[in-house]
């Protein structure tokens with residue numbers, strides 16, 4: 001599905017994030033750029049620790065400014081948002097941009113009922129009575145698939161199952177029909193049946209409200225199914241990005257080849273985790289200008305010790321020294337692409 005003609009909603013350009021640590025400033029995210037168009041689904045994939053959450057939380061202004069240095073330019077609907085005040089950012093988050101964070105337990109306040117929390121979120125952005133906001137909260141809880149929303153609305157987060165909490169969080173993120181929904185591994189903690197339901201819900205959001213979605217996931221099967229665009233992160237960088245069909249038919253980066261190997265056969269379980277690629281991902285303080293994946297890459301050479309060049313193919317971009325025809329030849333030794341097509 002392509003939304004190429006739609007206007008750009010979010011434009012991230014050269015985002016870098018460093019944290020103050022006891023070993024000095026450590027760069028966790030380096031020079032990340034991507035765009036999301038209206039109604040488009042961008043999936044960000046990559047192993048734990050590759051910088052997916054840090055990228056999104058910092059561009060939404062949710063980092064701690066005392067310990068975090070964020071550089072780069074982020075425009076939402078053409079307006080630069082990193083320069084906005086905390087108050088302006090809060091208005092945008094929740095109204096124009098909804099966030100489903102990785103951990104629903106920390107995103108929900110334990111001392112208030114979920115109905116109260118959803119209603120407050122609505123009332124922070126709309127002039128609406130407490131009663132009307134509560135009714136809207138019940139309606140939303142029904143829409144996200146809670147079977148008895150009139151009862152669930154008065155429950156506290158700890159009285160809900162993991163799946164129900166995740167749905168409550170989604171209801172909260174949806175409460176203002178955001179133009180952009182940022183979903184950070186929204187299904188990772190859930191069992192397979194609930195995972196599929198939550199994904200259906202996200203797709204319905206796009207269909208009903210035209211929302212764009214940034215979906216962080218470990219799951220290449222999910223990516224293949226729902227994403228328009230893919231960004232593959234490794235060691236704080238986007239090592240490859242492009243339209244999903246191109247990434248799946250012509251993955252350019254050896255790390256992406258490894259991820260492709262994780263796609264289960266059509267007859268197997270549909271929601272599997274990333275295949276484990278031998279070796280450990282680097283920690284941020286080990287990351288240099290060189291290709292971060294080189295120590296684990298079967299095709300690395302001395303040339304990988306400097307900043308990898310940007311290779312382009314149609315709408316794809318990739319950071320790797322390998323180029324055609326050598327790249328295609330090497331790929332054919334590890335990845336039977338005709339099975340994927």
Ligand SMILES: Nc1ncnc2c1ncn2[C@@H]1O[C@H](COP(=O)(O)OP(=O)(O)O)[C@@H](O)[C@H]1O
Pocket residue numbers: 019020021028046047048049050051052053054055283284
């Ligand atoms: N507040 C912080 N201080 C220092 N390092 C951090 C902080 N938050 C995240 N990191 C580091 O940044 C890297 C990227 O983390 P994260 O974005 O959470 O990865 P993931 O891709 O799993 O979402 C990790 O190595 C993590 O340890």
Ligand SMILES: [Mg+2]
Pocket residue numbers: 052053054102184
């Ligand atoms: Mg994360």
